[in-house]
Amino acid sequence: MGSLAIKNIGMVMTGDIQGPVIDGPVSILIENGKIKAIGKEGMDAERSIDAKGMTVCPGFIDSHSHPVFGDFTPRQNQLNFIDSSLHGGVTSMISAGEVHLPGRPTDPKGTKALALLAQRSFAKLRPAGVKVYGGALILEKGLVEADFKELAEDGVWLVGEIGLGSVKAANEAKEMVKWAKKYGMKVLMHVGGTSVPGSSTVTCDDVLIAQPTVACHLNGGPTSIPIPEAIRVIEKTDCAIEIVHCGNPLSAFEIGRFMKNNNLLGRLIIGNDAPSGTGVIPLGIWRMVNYISALCGIPAEAAVCLATGNTKKAFGLSHGIVRVDDDADLQIIDAPMGSAGNDAKAAIECGDIPGIAMVLIDGVVKTQVSRNTPPPVRKTVAG
Numbered sequence: 001m002g003s004l005a006i007k008n009i010g011m012v013m014t015g016d017i018q019g020p021v022i023d024g025p026v027s028i029l030i031e032n033g034k035i036k037a038i039g040k041e042g043m044d045a046e047r048s049i050d051a052k053g054m055t056v057c058p059g060f061i062d063s064h065s066h067p068v069f070g071d072f073t074p075r076q077n078q079l080n081f082i083d084s085s086l087h088g089g090v091t092s093m094i095s096a097g098e099v100h101l102p103g104r105p106t107d108p109k110g111t112k113a114l115a116l117l118a119q120r121s122f123a124k125l126r127p128a129g130v131k132v133y134g135g136a137l138i139l140e141k142g143l144v145e146a147d148f149k150e151l152a153e154d155g156v157w158l159v160g161e162i163g164l165g166s167v168k169a170a171n172e173a174k175e176m177v178k179w180a181k182k183y184g185m186k187v188l189m190h191v192g193g194t195s196v197p198g199s200s201t202v203t204c205d206d207v208l209i210a211q212p213t214v215a216c217h218l219n220g221g222p223t224s225i226p227i228p229e230a231i232r233v234i235e236k237t238d239c240a241i242e243i244v245h246c247g248n249p250l251s252a253f254e255i256g257r258f259m260k261n262n263n264l265l266g267r268l269i270i271g272n273d274a275p276s277g278t279g280v281i282p283l284g285i286w287r288m289v290n291y292i293s294a295l296c297g298i299p300a301e302a303a304v305c306l307a308t309g310n311t312k313k314a315f316g317l318s319h320g321i322v323r324v325d326d327d328a329d330l331q332i333i334d335a336p337m338g339s340a341g342n343d344a345k346a347a348i349e350c351g352d353i354p355g356i357a358m359v360l361i362d363g364v365v366k367t368q369v370s371r372n373t374p375p376p377v378r379k380t381v382a383g
């Protein structure tokens with residue numbers, strides 16, 4: 001893989017909440033799939049892309065996806081939802097549990113086998129180039145500490161949403177969370193009302209007892225807990241706090257505003273929670289970024305961090321921030337045609353989904369003008 005320079009960038013939204021903007025004009029040099037340099041001066045590379053003054057931000061990490069195998073969801077009998085999400089700026093997805101597998105096994109051996117198989121399968125296959133972190137163990141009664149040790153040694157590092165399997169009582173989950181964390185696994189916990197038949201309601205007190213890594217969809221998946229309870233979860237734990245597209249929009253707004261006002265945006269992450277009963281939502285992450293930016297008065301560059309750098313930090317990933325040595329998973333974005341905003345930042349802050357001009361994963365162009373967003377005003381030029 002050769003070198004590539006993206007030149008004439010008008011603004012970089014870095015994804016890092018500690019320093020979310022680099023003003024242009026700026027160039028990014030990519031070598032061997034990684035960001036090699038970011039700077040003002042011209043960069044020599046084998047190939048170049050003229051960004052024409054547009055904005056570059058990291059590709060989105062969807063913190064809450066429910067894949068099964070390949071680019072097919074049995075939940076809505078739909079093909080190519082991951083490819084559609086790529087056209088919504090998503091370059092990686094974290095599984096919150098392969099819960100939609102038809103006939104999903106619920107015994108300890110079966111649930112372990114599913115986690116291992118999904119991890120192995122998505123490690124080998126990147127649908128549409130998207131990095132899918134699959135194999136999120138669904139907690140079932142009968143799992144013992146040795147199971148967590150064995151799975152962690154085999155490369156499984158996620159525990160799917162607690163509440164999806166037969167382990168529902170917080171006290172029972174608490175012990176398994178300890179085992180999972182002991183072996184380095186990241187633990188997700190469903191928060192809120194029962195999502196679909198077979199899952200369960202998880203309250204604020206359940207989260208306080210279980211102490212997962214991520215309090216999933218604190219704005220409901222899709223039914224939210226009352227706002228004072230959600231605020232207790234934020235105040236009484238150090239979990240990453242997730243809000244999702246397929247949740248309660250009023251709760252998302254209240255949670256976003258509370259975290260902004262209390263300087264806690266570094267803990268907030270955005271997921272889609274799709275495929276789900278709500279459907280397949282290719283623009284779900286961008287919609288949440290816009291929504292949180294426009295309605296909570298959060299600058300666009302900070303809102304972008306909620307689906308990029310914050311998620312990188314919560315899960316320990318090698319991408320999500322535009323900085324040297326991160327994977328070159330990037331979006332080139334602009335104001336959509338007809339927007340009241342004249343660049344991506346202004347468009348996002350007035351609630352418009354930006355136009356995606358290009359998406360790269362590991363420095364490789366995966367799509368040019370998105371088929372799902374409105375078209376960007378400007379277009380890139382390859383050289």
Ligand SMILES: [Zn+2]
Binds near residue numbers: 161217221
């Ligand atoms: Zn859930």
